[in-house]
Every structure is written in structure tokens, then in C-alpha cells.
Amino acid sequence: MYVTISNHKSDYTCPKKLSKRASHLPETRLKAGSHLFHEGDRVERIYQVVSGVVSLTRLLEDGRRQIISFGFPGDIVGFPCDGRHHTDCVALNTVQLQPFRLSQLKSGDGDAALHVDLLQAALHEIAAMQDHFMMLGRKSATEKVAAFLTVLANRAGTVVGQYVQVELPMSRADIADFLGLTTETVSRTISQFRKSRLIALDGAHTVIVLRPEALGSLAEDGFT
Amino acid sequence: MYVTISNHKSDYTCPKKLSKRASHLPETRLKAGSHLFHEGDRVERIYQVVSGVVSLTRLLEDGRRQIISFGFPGDIVGFPCDGRHHTDCVALNTVQLQPFRLSQLKSGDGDAALHVDLLQAALHEIAAMQDHFMMLGRKSATEKVAAFLTVLANRAGTVVGQYVQVELPMSRADIADFLGLTTETVSRTISQFRKSRLIALDGAHTVIVLRPEALGSLAEDGFT
DNA sequence: CGCGGGGTTGAGCGCCATCAATTGGAGTGG
DNA sequence: CCACTCCAATTGATGGCGCTCAACCCCGCG
Numbered sequence: 295m296y297v298t299i300s301n302h303k304s305d306y307t308c309p310k311k312l313s314k315r316a317s318h319l320p321e322t323r324l325k326a327g328s329h330l331f332h333e334g335d336r337v338e339r340i341y342q343v344v345s346g347v348v349s350l351t352r353l354l355e356d357g358r359r360q361i362i363s364f365g366f367p368g369d370i371v372g373f374p375c376d377g378r379h380h381t382d383c384v385a386l387n388t389v390q391l392q393p394f395r396l397s398q399l400k401s402g403d404g405d406a407a408l409h410v411d412l413l414q415a416a417l418h419e420i421a422a423m424q425d426h427f428m429m430l431g432r433k434s435a436t437e438k439v440a441a442f443l444t445v446l447a448n449r450a451g452t453v454v455g456q457y458v459q460v461e462l463p464m465s466r467a468d469i470a471d472f473l474g475l476t477t478e479t480v481s482r483t484i485s486q487f488r489k490s491r492l493i494a495l496d497g498a499h500t501v502i503v504l505r506p507e508a509l510g511s512l513a514e515d516g517f518t
Numbered sequence: 519m520y521v522t523i524s525n526h527k528s529d530y531t532c533p534k535k536l537s538k539r540a541s542h543l544p545e546t547r548l549k550a551g552s553h554l555f556h557e558g559d560r561v562e563r564i565y566q567v568v569s570g571v572v573s574l575t576r577l578l579e580d581g582r583r584q585i586i587s588f589g590f591p592g593d594i595v596g597f598p599c600d601g602r603h604h605t606d607c608v609a610l611n612t613v614q615l616q617p618f619r620l621s622q623l624k625s626g627d628g629d630a631a632l633h634v635d636l637l638q639a640a641l642h643e644i645a646a647m648q649d650h651f652m653m654l655g656r657k658s659a660t661e662k663v664a665a666f667l668t669v670l671a672n673r674a675g676t677v678v679g680q681y682v683q684v685e686l687p688m689s690r691a692d693i694a695d696f697l698g699l700t701t702e703t704v705s706r707t708i709s710q711f712r713k714s715r716l717i718a719l720d721g722a723h724t725v726i727v728l729r730p731e732a733l734g735s736l737a738e739d740g741f742t
Numbered sequence: 743c744g745c746g747g748g749g750t751t752g753a754g755c756g757c758c759a760t761c762a763a764t765t766g767g768a769g770t771g772g
Numbered sequence: 773c774c775a776c777t778c779c780a781a782t783t784g785a786t787g788g789c790g791c792t793c794a795a796c797c798c799c800g801c802g
Contacts, residue, residue: 350648352648352649352651352652354652354656354738355738355739356739358652358656359656360651360652360655360656362648362651373641373644373645374641375641375642375644375645376642376645380645380648380649381648399637400634400637410624413623413624413637413640416637416640416641416644417597417598417599417640418599418600419644420597420599420640420643420644420647421597421599421600421604423644423647423648423651424574424576424586424604424605424647425576425604426651427576427584427586427647427650427651427654428576428578428582428584430651430654430655430698431584431654431695431697431698432578432582432583432584432698434757434758435757435758465780465781466780466781466782467780467781471655473655474654474655474656475758475759476758476759476760477780477781477782478758478759478760478761478781478782478783479757479758479759480781481780481781481782481783482758482782482783484781484782485782485783497767498766498767498780498781498782514578514579515579515580658789658790659789659790689748689749690748690749690750691748699790699791700790700791700792701748701749701750702749702750702751702790702791702792703789703790703791705749705750705751706750706751706790708750709750709751721799722748722749722750722798
């Protein structure tokens with residue numbers, strides 16, 4: 295999942311579940327905090343997230359960290375390059391994953407429909423990352439956090455009464471490393487949204503979006 | 519081309535020329551400043567840059583701009599999503615491009631080797647973009663510009679005497695929009711490198727790298 | 743020679759990072 | 773159920789990096 299407030303509405307129905315039958319591989323389960331793979335690992339499988347959330351991260355020697363993306367249900371993670379992973383993949387909570395053989399991306403391995411789906415997912419990944427560049431390079435802290443919450447609410451929110459509620463499985467530090475900010479700035483920005491009654495919190499990890507339109511317009515131009 | 523100072527040495531030989539015969543389409547020529555395609559255009563072809571340089575850009579309504587990547591010879595541009603382009607593509611100088619049919623990415627269209635090559639290029643694109651996220655999100659202006667010049671010198675530089683010389687086909691504004699900075703900051707940073715004798719300039723668009731190692735280490739941790 | 747646009751340099755400030763202290767909430771054991 | 777621990781989250785104070793606004797320079801061109 296990237297933060298992409300895109301101009302054009304995408305008709306990509308990303309989180310569809312790929313045929314399990316086509317995989318021939320049993321689902322994998324991961325506990326919170328455990329690694330699915332590390333940076334530099336040889337790629338054996340790629341995975342579709344079935345339930346739970348993972349993070350894809352890269353590290354610098356001096357400790358600086360960037361979260362490349364979060365993998366929500368439906369997302370495909372583990373695209374290889376030169377046969378190796380370029381990120382760590384960590385489970386944020388209990389996660390179920392459907393593995394696919396690498397050959398099923400490369401050739402379909404006899405299942406042409408699956409091949410097309412995986413290729414489609416890779417192309418969608420490229421487009422989503424392109425959108426995300428704009429976020430990282432050109433948006434203010436307010437815009438970043440507003441966009442993040444908006445996308446998350448749309449993607450993983452549940453309607454509760456007249457509001458939308460969304461669980462944040464990741465820490466403030468994770469959000470910061472995803473948006474290119476610090477935990478303090480993320481926290482401050484969220485507090486600001488709360489004080490201006492755009493959102494409400496029920497504990498640090500449950501956000502209730504009170505005024506989605508206002509939050510959405512903050513995401514686009516930082517005003518309102 | 520992305521700015522990726524990666525940990526693991528990639529053995530990806532990106533700029534290999536794909537078989538022209540496999541394309542069945544004649545080369546395209548573009549003059550400086552003209553568009554290859556616009557954001558939102560229906561994708562008809564994807565292209566390999568043969569000579570010259572293109573930029574892939576995205577715009578915000580308020581005028582903020584982000585250059586997603588530069589397309590140097592060997593690079594593939596125009597990966598589609600939902601059948602549409604998500605960026606503008608503009609020629610920075612005179613450009614020659616080898617077009618490929620979309621079907622040749624999706625199925626190979628009978629040429630299996632070409633299919634594999636295009637798929638490989640897409641996967642490499644994903645990995646390179648992942649590396650680039652770290653740049654945009656976590657690196658200082660000094661690190662960004664140093665990394666940019668280093669990558670460019672390695673990719674497009676020519677050895678002149680004991681130094682490496684590289685042409686910058688793009689403006690300072692382009693570099694800024696690529697790195698998530700302003701033109702002033704880019705200009706100041708380059709001036710700084712010049713004053714500390716890391717590089718020399720021959721006109722604004724020709725850089726001679728005097729101390730590649732020093733520039734490289736600046737790119738990684740901002741010191742020296 | 744005048745014009746124009748990109749590039750450079752300067753001054754000042756604002757956003758966000760940094761450093762630091764406090765609060766809060768989940769987990770544990772008594 | 774409460775006391776205690778520990779770490780995440782919040783809040784505050786301060787400073788610096790890079791943005792903004794503005795002037796000037798450089799150079800190609802008519």
C-alpha cells in the first residue's frame with residue numbers, strides 16, 4: 295500500500311484474491327514482529343497478503359530507515375530483482391500469506407490467468423510507487439499525514455455509525471519512516487487533526503475519521 | 519534512471535539493447551522539449567531509449583512537480599497501469615526511441631526472450647524505485663546531490679584524462695524536482711562541491727568529477 | 743547592444759528535526 | 773485488583789536545514 299492521491303481514478307481492483315488453487319502451495323502464517331524475508335535473501339516465493347499487515351523496509355548503515363510500503367490484504371509482496379529481495383519484510387500483526395512460485399510470475403507455469411494477474415500487480419506496483427514519489431518529495435508533513443489517514447481509511451476502514459473507523463497496526467515510528475518524517479512530527483500532526491476535530495482517537499491505534507472531506511482536502515493542498 | 523546507492527551490487531545489465539527485430543516497429547525521433555506521451559494517455563507502446571534523455575514527470579494542480587525518473591539510453595519507459603500512462607514523458611534533448619507493442623510485454627507476442635527481458639526490466643524498475651525512496655525520504659540535500667552526480671557519472675560519464683566528465687542534459691529545476699529540493703538548494707550545493715574541489719564545472723551543464731571517492735562517501739553519509 | 747531566461751548568490755524565516763521531559767497504556771506479577 | 777515496569781506516544785523548547793523572496797550574473801540571441 296502506497297499513499298497515492300491520484301488524479302485519475304484507477305479501475306484497478308487490486309485486492310482481489312488470486313486463485314489459491316493456482317498456487318499449489320499452502321498458506322503461511324506469521325506472528326507479529328517476525329520476518330518473512332530479509333534484504334539480500336534469495337527470492338524463492340512471492341506472496342499475496344491474505345490477512346494482517348506487513349511492512350517492507352530498507353535500512354541505512356547509520357540506522358536511518360525507510361518503509362517502502364505496507365502490505366495490506368490483497369497486496370503482493372516480494373517482487374524480485376536479480377533473484378534477491380531488496381527489502382526486509384516484517385509482520386506488524388498476525389499475518390496469513392498465500393505464496394506463489396517465482397515461475398508463476400515469470401511464465402505462469404501453465405496457468406496463463408495467474409501469470410497475467412501477477413504481471414498486472416507488478417505494473418500496478420510501479421504506478422503506485424510513482425504516485426508515492428510525489429508524496430515523499432513534494433508534500434508537507436500535514437499533507438502527508440492527512441493523505442496517509444485518508445488512504446488508510448478508504449482501504450482498511452470500517453463504517454461505524456456515521457463515521458469511518460480505522461485501525462493502525464503500525465507504530466508512529468513506522469508511519470514516520472514511511473512518510474519521511476519523525477515520530478514527533480507524526481504525533482504532533484495527528485494531535486492537531488484531533489484538536490481541529492477532523493478525527494478522534496480511541497487509543498493511539500484507532501482513528502475515527504470525523505470529517506473525511508476536510509481531511510481529504512488537507513491531503514491535496516494542505517489548507518482548510 | 520533512479521538514484522540508487524544500493525547495498526548489494528546488482529548484476530543487472532540494464533542498458534542492453536533489446537532486439538530491434540523483435541519489435542517490428544520503426545524507431546521514433548523526438549526533439550528537445552517535445553512530449554512522447556502525457557499523463558492519462560492511453561498506453562499504445564512502451565519504449566526503450568536508444569539515445570538522448572527523457573524525463574518522466576508528475577504534476578500537482580498547484581504547480582508542484584516531481585520528476586519520477588530520467589530515461590537514459592537502455593532504460594525502458596512507459597510501463598502502463600490500467601492501460602494508461604501515469605506520468606508525462608518529455609525529451610530533454612534529441613531522443614531516439616525503440617517502440618515495443620504492449621502485447622510484447624504482456625505475452626511476448628511469440629518472442630519469449632523479449633517477453634522475459636521486458637518483464638525483467640519492469641522488476642528492475644520496482645527495485646530501483648525502492649532504493650530511490652530512501653533518497654527522497656531520508657537523505658539530506660548534500661547527500662542527494664552527491665548521490666545524483668555519482669550515479670550520473672557512473673552511468674553516463676566519459677573518462678577524460680584522469681577525471682570523469684559528465685553532461686547534464688537537464689536543468690537545475692529538473693534536478694531539484696527529481697531530488698525533492700529547490701533549484702536554489704541544488705545550485706548552492708553544487709557550488710559548494712566546486713568550492714571544496716570535489717568537482718569542476720565547464721559551463722552549467724558539464725561536470726568534471728575530481729574526487730569520485732569523496733563525492734561517493736558524501737552520497738552515503740553526508741560527511742567528509 | 744538590449745533583451746530574456748536560466749543560474750548563482752544573498753538575507754531572512756519557517757517548517758520540521760532534535761533533544762528532553764512527561765504522560766499514557768499494555769503487560770506482568772504480587 | 774492494584775503496583776510496578778517499560779516502552780510507545782505525546783508535548784515542550786530550541787535550533788538548523790532548506791525554502792522563500794529577491795537581486796544579480798552570465799550567456800546566447802535577435
